Amino acid sequence: MSLSVDEIKVGETREGVLVEDLKRTRIVQYAGASGDFNPLHTDEKFAIEAAGYPGVFSHGMLTMGMSGRVLTDWVGIESLLRFGVRFKAQVWPGDTLTATATVESIEDTPTGPVAHFSLRTVNQDGAEVVTGTATVRLEP
Structure with a gap:
């Protein structure tokens, strides 16, 4: 085209x-496809407690x-x-x-x-x- x-x-x-x-599932699927497993995108506890975000977010x-x-x-x-x-x-x-x-x-x-x-x-x-x-x- x-x-x-x-x-x-x-x-x-x-x-x-x-x-x-x-969906979080889509974010985790992207982590798997890209190899980017930064915990800000995959680990709710880390994103909240260690990084101060309200939760995980998209790459x-x-x-x-x-x-x-x-x-x-x-x-x-x-x-x-x-x-x-x-x-x-x-x-x-x-x-x-x-x-x-x-x-x-x-x-x-x-x-x-x-x-x-x-x-x-x-x-x-x-x-x-x-x-x-x-x-x-x-x-x-």
């Missing part, structure tokens, strides 16, 4: 619900990966050239996350047209948890 330069416009957006009621990279889905569902994974985020707030079990991708610009480059996107992921309260940017290859 690849978009042509004629199929996308500056200002166009796509929004998607990434997860409703994030930033899990949130980043879920956020990227709004882009890859739109433009396809094979078109993604660059993707980066800034973590703005923690994601907790029970959170619902919604991501929005917006086309900021389209430019011709020596290797063909590309689109530049902004990305914003918010929780159920509208608080930003991730912001980011991406660059996508377009078909001429």
Whole structure:
């Protein structure tokens, strides 16, 4: 799946619900898949007593990966050239996350047209948890 330069416009957006009621099980599954068993994400007692958090919270990279889905569902994974985020707030079990991708610009480059996107992921309260940017290859 690849978009042509004629199929996308500056200002166009796509929004998607990434997860409703994030479960601790999903966070632990990510720990297993990534090998990141930091106790802040997997050990409730440690997160509360040793670190002073109200409980475990999601890995930033899990949130980043879920956020990227709004882009890859739109433009396809094979078109993604660059993707980066800034973590703005923690994601907790029970959170619902919604991501929005917006086309900021389209430019011709020596290797063909590309689109530049902004990305914003918010929780159920509208608080930003991730912001980011991406660059996508377009078909001429």
